[in-house]
Amino acid sequence: MATSSTRSNPAPVVYFGAPRLIRLLDGWADQPGGLSTRLAEALRQLVRAGQLPAGTRLPSERILASALGLGRTTVGQAFDTLRAEGILVSRTGTGTFVSTAAGHANARGDDRLRSFVTDTLVAGPRGTRQLNARIDLRSAALPGIPMVADELDRLSAADFAGTLPSHGYVPRGLPVLRTAVASYYTALGLRTDPGQVLVTSGAQQAMRIVAETLVEPGGTVIVEEPTFRGAIEVLRSVGAHLVGVPSGREGVDIDALAAAVRRHRPVFALLQSTVHNPTGSVLPERARAAVARLSAEAGLTIVDDAAPTDAIIDGPPPPPLASYGGDVLTLGSASKGFWGGLRVGWLRAGRDLVERLAIVKGAEDLGTSIPAQIVTARLLDRAAEARAHRRATLGSARDFALQILAEELPDWRSYVPAGGASLWIELPAGHSATTFTERAGRAGVDVLAGPTFSCEDALDGWLRVAFAAPEDVIADGLLRLAELWHAGKDEDRMT
Numbered sequence: 210m211a212t213s214s215t216r217s218n219p220a221p222v223v224y225f226g227a228p229r230l231i232r233l234l235d236g237w238a239d240q241p242g243g244l245s246t247r248l249a250e251a252l253r254q255l256v257r258a259g260q261l262p263a264g265t266r267l268p269s270e271r272i273l274a275s276a277l278g279l280g281r282t283t284v285g286q287a288f289d290t291l292r293a294e295g296i297l298v299s300r301t302g303t304g305t306f307v308s309t310a311a312g313h314a315n316a317r318g319d320d321r322l323r324s325f326v327t328d329t330l331v332a333g334p335r336g337t338r339q340l341n342a343r344i345d346l347r348s349a350a351l352p353g354i355p356m357v358a359d360e361l362d363r364l365s366a367a368d369f370a371g372t373l374p375s376h377g378y379v380p381r382g383l384p385v386l387r388t389a390v391a392s393y394y395t396a397l398g399l400r401t402d403p404g405q406v407l408v409t410s411g412a413q414q415a416m417r418i419v420a421e422t423l424v425e426p427g428g429t430v431i432v433e434e435p436t437f438r439g440a441i442e443v444l445r446s447v448g449a450h451l452v453g454v455p456s457g458r459e460g461v462d463i464d465a466l467a468a469a470v471r472r473h474r475p476v477f478a479l480l481q482s483t484v485h486n487p488t489g490s491v492l493p494e495r496a497r498a499a500v501a502r503l504s505a506e507a508g509l510t511i512v513d514d515a516a517p518t519d520a521i522i523d524g525p526p527p528p529p530l531a532s533y534g535g536d537v538l539t540l541g542s543a544s545k546g547f548w549g550g551l552r553v554g555w556l557r558a559g560r561d562l563v564e565r566l567a568i569v570k571g572a573e574d575l576g577t578s579i580p581a582q583i584v585t586a587r588l589l590d591r592a593a594e595a596r597a598h599r600r601a602t603l604g605s606a607r608d609f610a611l612q613i614l615a616e617e618l619p620d621w622r623s624y625v626p627a628g629g630a631s632l633w634i635e636l637p638a639g640h641s642a643t644t645f646t647e648r649a650g651r652a653g654v655d656v657l658a659g660p661t662f663s664c665e666d667a668l669d670g671w672l673r674v675a676f677a678a679p680e681d682v683i684a685d686g687l688l689r690l691a692e693l694w695h696a697g698k699d700e701d702r703m704t
């Protein structure tokens with residue numbers, strides 16, 4: 210949110226709420242020194258890196274102390290240090306700001322995906338873990354399955370005979386992979402031809418290409434609340450105005466979605482119909498039909514991020530949302546079914562839109578890795594086998610994690626995810642997930658607070674805990690969380 214200033218040529222004033230600032234501060238407590246010294250240094254580095262721009266208004270000392278689970282004196286000492294250095298300035302009745310004297314670049318995103326690029330010592334398989342190693346239960350990204358290695362072993366020079374004589378840039382994707390993706394959707398109940406498919410370097414790139422093509426700065430996009438943190442990051446980066454609608458155990462609230470469409474006339478609505486992140490829900494058939502009717506009647510474009518489809522646990526995947534009618538653009542990926550390291554995704558849309566998007570894709574990177582596309586095309590022929598593998602391993606891990614929660618943290622209320630590799634957990638009323646995750650991080654266990662998945666930085670009564678790690682790591686992490694919870698329930702109450 211920007212506010213005006215009465216000074217001449219002022220720096221824009223941007224308010225960083227506590228959840229956003231804490232995402233930027235990820236890992237601050239791992240440095241040496243007292244807590245106030247560590248906090249001051251972390252804030253100093255954010256200012257120097259341009260992630261806290263000149264003119265930024267920070268949360269009050271009281272609010273930040275509460276969110277971090279620290280005493281107000283500790284935060285006050287850190288702020289005093291930075292005020293003395295001229296990095297921060299406080300104005301009576303207005304707040305504390307980053308000094309305009311410290312020139313630097315504008316803020317770059319709000320780091321909802323920071324856990325993917327932070328070097329963290331993750332506890333490994335039994336027998337290889339270091340004593341007291343950090344446990345990272347933030348990422349629900351899955352390890353590769355054995356068939357990926359099988360198909361990589363099969364690659365030979367003959368596989369590149371048709372492409373090596375060329376420049377190797379294929380923005381739309383290799384025909385063999387576009388055909389395989391079309392067959393994949395047709396098998397799921399959505400008739401598709403290769404001309405409706407654009408290959409991308411992962412579903413995240415597909416989302417970005419769609420956003421850059423369809424959204425003008427200030428354009429409204431409806432998202433579920435909560436929703437995938439990467440989607441919020443991408444949409445914010447193109448200047449979209451985000452409007453959240455509730456999403457729960459059975460997916461998006463259809464009535465709330467319809468009301469938001471009537472009120473805001475969005476560019477599109479972003480949904481996750483099959484294995485929602487973070488709730489793990491799968492949109493029921495009746496709701497799929499209702500979304501299709503809404504799309505047709507309101508002229509609403511739906512972007513269905515169905516990339517996690519192959520991580521479904523309970524039953525086979527339902528027919529894709531686009532098969533029910535309406536104007537639906539579908540995103541997919543090899544990441545959940547096979548391996549994120551392939552960096553292969555795709556989108557399915559009408560031919561004309563695919564051509565528009567292909568131009569944007571080509572300008573961005575000229576094309577996705579050809580070896581990865583060849584391997585993915587072969588893997589898609591084994592999609593049903595891959596889903597069976599994921600169903601068995603994820604189902605076992607889900608039940609294991611839920612059992613520990615039931616025994617050790619009975620006052621936490623978790624959704625039972627129909628798919629994916631994480632639990633969406635509601636804390637008892639009055640408790641702040643942001644504060645608890647900060648305390649947990651200082652105790653060596655990393656989890657994600659609900660505001661990370663909110664376009665409004667709301668949902669502070671919720672946690673997402675991933676169970677993609679080995680069982681002994683999951684058990685160790687959950688037991689540490691339980692010990693921490695029972696030792697300090699009153700410390701993370703919302704203020």
